[in-house]
Amino acid sequence: MMPRPSKIVCVGRNYAAHAAELNNPIPSEPLLFIKPASSLAYFPEVIIPTQWGECHHELEIAVQVNRRLQRVDATTAAAAVAQATLALDLTLRDVQSQLKQQGYPWERAKAFDGACVLAPWVTVTTLDEVQQSRFQLSCDGVLRQQGDGRQMLTPIAALIAEISQVFTLEPGDVVLTGTPAGVGPLQVGEQLCCEWQLGEASYQWQAKVTGHD
Template sequence: MSQPITNYQPIMNYQHQSDIDSIKRLPAGKVVCIGRNYAAHAKELGNPVPKQPVIFIKPSTSLCHWNEKVYIPAGLGECHHEVELAILIKERLTNLDETDDVVSAIAGVSLALDLTLRDLQQTLKSQGHPWEMAKAFDGACPVANWVELPSAKWLEQAEFSLSINGELRQSTTAQLMLWPVIELIRYISQTFTLQPGDMVLTGTPEGVAALQPGDKLQASLSDLLTITSKVESYGG
């Protein structure tokens, strides 16, 4: 279960996909993720509701396109879906305070899957080790096409959902986030400098569960995006 996953072909040529040329020109950077940003999700995994944002990073090699297929590794235990609102950064952001503008630095918004090897994560947590092997493997972050941010207000009320085989599994609104998007980006910038092409995953709602080969996924982001795909496994 602890073997790393390498040479996963779908990630080899990742570039941000969008109808917006300026987005397509951005490099693929790091993915800064927020854990437990929805109280109900923290509780469903038996985790305490945090008093400050929980931050971890997926490398650029975890990125792949969320197209017709979602690939999960075989033989490494359960791989859970975690659908999240994704934010793409287009300007360098560092050590922001509450007066600094964040909205003008957002290139676009999308949906992403924070694929998680749950059995491995639980083992690592029980040993007091970091989660990266369960969260940052090649192909662990499928991303849909990027679209333009409708408005700053939209970030406070965005809705997104994920259905598996026609059954609604995850559904939420940004209003239920413990820390709103703008506040998160400012907070992250005080620890990690965000560079053009970096992404922020803003947390997943309750309803996470294991994916199985053959599962049919449908996800939506407000009225901006709809994604349909099928799960396949590799390796093993």
């Protein structure tokens, strides 16, 4: 049993098409930010705040490290990943835009309770199969996002290695690897279906969006 994560480290703009859809430049190095452990939720629990404007879905590949990583290389980073899954990085887009315009940090938009929704963990044999995996999100039967891990600007092992230069990763910590294009607002009552093709295995998780004031 892995310990509860001390943090979730995320990367922004790791797919070129997603950066383009938000009219954002591609960063010269990974754009890192942290969600606290209190932001964790688990499928089928997708609960969004409804009082702060649009809450967008961002479907991503998530990996969990099983050892302490501090200033490691990509090879060491790859060997530390034993589990992976899909995650919804929920974003209060209106709040984020307002905070960015004022030059303020945007934890309010990304780190609220329930802002990181994890599907069940899947044991993986190699990180390479995760890197080559494909995933998608449908809302009420309509395809919203499709991703291919091979299109990441910074591959997972290199990303974890870069994170470890800045933030020491503890056993159980989670890394979200970025979202592809197609992000958009969630609506209370929508039925979500997340699908993941990992090697020869296929996984599917469903959830119904609920809300709170």
